[in-house]
Amino acid sequence: MAAKVLDTTRNAVPFDRANVPGPKMAKAVQAEMAGKLISKAKRPLLIIGSAISEEGIVDVIKSMAEKGIPVAATGSSLKRLKDEGIEASYVNLHALVSYLKDPNWKGFDGNGGYDTAIFLGHTYYYASQLMSTLKNFTKIKIISIDRHYHPNAQQSFGNLKPEDFIRALDVVIAQL
Numbered sequence: 001m002a003a004k005v006l007d008t009t010r011n012a013v014p015f016d017r018a019n020v021p022g023p024k025m026a027k028a029v030q031a032e033m034a035g036k037l038i039s040k041a042k043r044p045l046l047i048i049g050s051a052i053s054e055e056g057i058v059d060v061i062k063s064m065a066e067k068g069i070p071v072a073a074t075g076s077s078l079k080r081l082k083d084e085g086i087e088a089s090y091v092n093l094h095a096l097v098s099y100l101k102d103p104n105w106k107g108f109d110g111n112g113g114y115d116t117a118i119f120l121g122h123t124y125y126y127a128s129q130l131m132s133t134l135k136n137f138t139k140i141k142i143i144s145i146d147r148h149y150h151p152n153a154q155q156s157f158g159n160l161k162p163e164d165f166i167r168a169l170d171v172v173i174a175q176l
Contacts, residue, residue, distance in 0.1 A: 006031065008157040008168045024135075026149065026156035031168040034145055034155060035175025038069070041116035041141065043107070047096065048088065049122030050075030054147075054162060057121060058084050060169040067176045069118070070108060072096055077121065093122070097130045101137055116141040119153065128152050145172055 008031045029037075038044055046069045048061060058080065065071050065086050073081050073088035074096065081088045089108040091099070099105045105113055117140050119127055127144075131152035134140050144150040147165040149158050157168060 006164060006167050006171065008034075008160060008164070010158050025151040026144065026153040028149070028158050029143075029155040031157070031171035032175055034143055034157070035172040037141070037143060037155060038064075038116065038118060038172065039176045043112060043114045044069050044116040044118060045072055045100075045107075045114040046070065046118045046120065047072045047074060047093070047122075048077045048081065048120055049093070049127065050077045051123060052077055052080060052121035054166065056166040057169070058086070060166075060173055061120070062086050063173045064118075064176065067173075069176075072108070074122070093126070093130060097133050100134060100140055114140060116143060119144045119150065120146055122146065124148055124150075145169060 008029065046061065046064050048071060052058060061071065061081065062084060071081065071086060071088040073090050074093040078088060078090045100114065100117065103113065107113055117134060119131065128150055131142050131150055134142050135152050142153040144153040144156040146157065147160050150156045160168060
């Protein structure tokens with residue numbers, strides 16, 4: 001039996017039907033392309049929210065951190081990440097977006113700002129508004145590898161079933 005082809009561009013409509021930010025909405029992206037975009041970023045930042053309870057997500061975060069992508073823990077995610085041995089900088093998501101907007105911010109490591117923000121595991125309506133801020137007031141590339149389509153990112157998966165979501169994240173990791 002042939003393996004089911006994973007299409008992460010299907011069902012690319014706002015998860016919250018009222019979240020239609022205008023004509024400029026995220027391009028639905030295949031998992032392979034999301035991984036390639038992340039791997040080509042000069043200064044990526046993985047921004048983790050507290051909705052990381054699905055099986056396999058922490059392993060994906062660990063893999064990305066091991067590949068040199070710095071991790072910003074927001075909400076209550078820091079304890080979970082530390083329990084799993086993942087090094088992360090704790091920051092309030094709202095404050096982080098303010099820092100990212102500041103062209104003089106030197107990042108968590110002091111080596112300069114970030115060119116790509118990768119969102120994973122956030123409360124949908126909260127992350128969406130903060131992605132909108134980044135989209136409209138910075139040149140930072142915004143990639144959502146969350147389970148739901150985020151129209152305020154530049155690249156986003158469509159709305160995915162839980163089992164397809166984990167498969168998609170594994171494909172992203174394989175491209176790094």
